[in-house]
Amino acid sequence: MRAEHADDVAAARTWCEEQNIPWFVLGGGSNVVIADTGFDGLVMQIGMTGTTASRDGDDWLITAGAGESWDGLVAMAVDRGLAGVECLSGIPGTVGGTPIQNVGAYGQEVSSTIEHVTVYDCVDHTVRSMRAADCGFSYRMSRFKAADEGRFVVCDVTFRMRPGPPTATYADVAAYLKRSDVSSPTVSLVRDAVLSIRRSKGMVIDARDPDSRSVGSFFMNPVVTEADRDRVASVAGEPPPGFATSDGRVKIPAAWLIERSGFTKGYADGAVGISTKHPLALVNRGGATAADVLRLARAVKQGVGDRFGVWLRPEPIFVGFDADPAVDFLTKAAS
Numbered sequence: 001m002r003a004e005h006a007d008d009v010a011a012a013r014t015w016c017e018e019q020n021i022p023w024f025v026l027g028g029g030s031n032v033v034i035a036d037t038g039f040d041g042l043v044m045q046i047g048m049t050g051t052t053a054s055r056d057g058d059d060w061l062i063t064a065g066a067g068e069s070w071d072g073l074v075a076m077a078v079d080r081g082l083a084g085v086e087c088l089s090g091i092p093g094t095v096g097g098t099p100i101q102n103v104g105a106y107g108q109e110v111s112s113t114i115e116h117v118t119v120y121d122c123v124d125h126t127v128r129s130m131r132a133a134d135c136g137f138s139y140r141m142s143r144f145k146a147a148d149e150g151r152f153v154v155c156d157v158t159f160r161m162r163p164g165p166p167t168a169t170y171a172d173v174a175a176y177l178k179r180s181d182v183s184s185p186t187v188s189l190v191r192d193a194v195l196s197i198r199r200s201k202g203m204v205i206d207a208r209d210p211d212s213r214s215v216g217s218f219f220m221n222p223v224v225t226e227a228d229r230d231r232v233a234s235v236a237g238e239p240p241p242g243f244a245t246s247d248g249r250v251k252i253p254a255a256w257l258i259e260r261s262g263f264t265k266g267y268a269d270g271a272v273g274i275s276t277k278h279p280l281a282l283v284n285r286g287g288a289t290a291a292d293v294l295r296l297a298r299a300v301k302q303g304v305g306d307r308f309g310v311w312l313r314p315e316p317i318f319v320g321f322d323a324d325p326a327v328d329f330l331t332k333a334a335s
Contacts, residue, residue, distance in 0.1 A: 002047040004067075006127045006155050009120045012044050013153075024319055025153055027066070030093040031101065031215055035320030036290045046096050048155055051076065056160070061115060063158040066096025070103075073159075078191045082161035084113040086187040087173065090198040092205055092216070096154040100144040101315070102137045106194055107170035111137035115160040119144075119152040127155065139251070140220050140315065166190040172197050201278040214281040218297060219254040219312040226250060232308050236260050254304075254312055255279040261303040272296045294326040301330060 003009045016023045022041035026032075048065035051073065055061075060082055064073050070093050074085050087106035088098075097103070098110045099117050114132045121128060130152075136143030144152055166187040168174055176193040177185050185193075198204045202211030224232070229250045233239040240257070242250040258279040259265070267274040271288035273296070275281035282296055297314065305311045314330045321327045 001042065002045045004047045004049075006048070006118075006120050009044070009153050009155070010125060010127075012042060013120070013122050013125070016042055027094040027097040028069070028092060031097070031316050033215060033290055033293060033316045033318050035318075035322075035324070037320060039320040046094065046153070048096075053080075059160050059162045061158055061160055063156055064095045065156050066094060066154045068095045070095050070098055074191070077159075077161055078187045081163050081187060083164045083166050083187050084108070084159065084161040085110065086166045086190045087170065087194055089191045089194045090204045095157050099135060099137075099142055099154060099157055102140055102142050104140065106173050106197075107167050109137070109139075111135070111142075113159045113161055115158040117157050118155045120155055122151050122153065139223060139245075168193075202275045202281055202283075203278065210285065211275040211277045211281065211283055213284045214275060215316045217254075217278075217280040217315055218282045219258070219280060219300070220315055221251050221254045222257070222310050222312060223249050223251045224310060228310065232257070232310065235308055252310070257304045257308055257310060257312070258300055261300070261307045263300050263303060269296045269299070274300075290321075291326075294324070294330070298326050298329055 001012060003012060012023065024039050024041060024043050026043055026045045047067045049067050051062065051064045051068060053060055053062045060080065062077065070091055071089060073095055074089050077084065078086055085108065087108040088103060088110060091103060091105065099114055103110045111132060114135070116129045116131050117135060118127065118129050136146065144154070166185055168177060168185050168190050173190060173193050176197055177189070182189055195204060202209055203216060204212065206212045223245055229240060229242055229252065232252065240252045242252055245251055255278065263274055263279060265274060265279055266276040268285070270292060271285050272292045273283055273285055275283050282293055301312050311333060313333065318327045
């Protein structure tokens with residue numbers, strides 16, 4: 001079914017509870033791995049649309065329905081000259097999924113612009129607004145994905161943005177702008193840079209590009225201690241790239257670890273493989289099953305863990321897998 005209003009969500013949830021039937025809330029379908037046997041329950045697609053924008057002093061408050069295209073919202077903000085989400089260009093999916101995942105890329109996280117999130121609470125059956133501070137945001141995480149997983153359905157999201165300079169500090173973006181001889185980038189130029197970089201990595205959906213047949217970055221970048229980073233450097237024979245976090249730890253690119261564990265770009269395993277453009281993308285080369293994808297993902301995680309003692313965590317959601325050992329292994333923090 002398709003939910004176009006919060007009332008539809010409430011009705012679907014009540015029906016599932018009365019019939020004792022599981023449900024799955026679907027956005028745009030990105031970042032999801034579905035079991036080969038499907039999902040035995042009700043699939044509710046979020047179809048709540050509509051976007052409004054209003055001034056609040058120098059800021060703009062933009063509210064978008066959870067079913068709105070995420071990249072469409074980014075494009076709208078950039079067209080208005082508003083900064084805050086320009087580095088999140090080209091990410092597939094819908095607005096409602098962004099606070100759940102705390103979507104981030106190229107030096108920005110969506111949590112930095114979220115003002116509040118309107119949700120349907122499946123426990124007390126009410127619609128309420130949650131401030132950003134109440135959402136439990138952290139790296140690629142939120143309360144919607146952690147302690148309260150399955151409790152809330154996002155109905156709309158309000159973002160606070162303002163005119164101003166874009167974020168252009170991430171190495172890839174800064175290098176692209178330098179090559180383009182751009183010294184004072186606008187949000188529009190940064191969006192163009194990000195889209196170009198993502199295309200070069202097969203991370204923008206393109207029917208002509210077989211490397212774009214993936215669920216995006218399959219693994220999160222691990223955040224480790226300084227001691228862990230030194231150990232990784234000792235094993236690799238070179239220091240890994242690192243980005244300091246606010247808690248004194250270091251974020252290491254998962255792609256760097258994967259390549260140095262023997263899984264290079266273009267690696268093939270039957271009908272699945274690793275993108276020729278980006279080590280984080282596991283691609284369907286044609287006719288692959290979900291089991292094929294899990295087999296490769298499991299091998300990658302095991303390989304990185306065996307070599308570096310760092311256990312990667314997956315980004316996608318796994319749907320319809322009933323006590324599957326591969327999913328259990330992938331979603332554990334450590335072996």
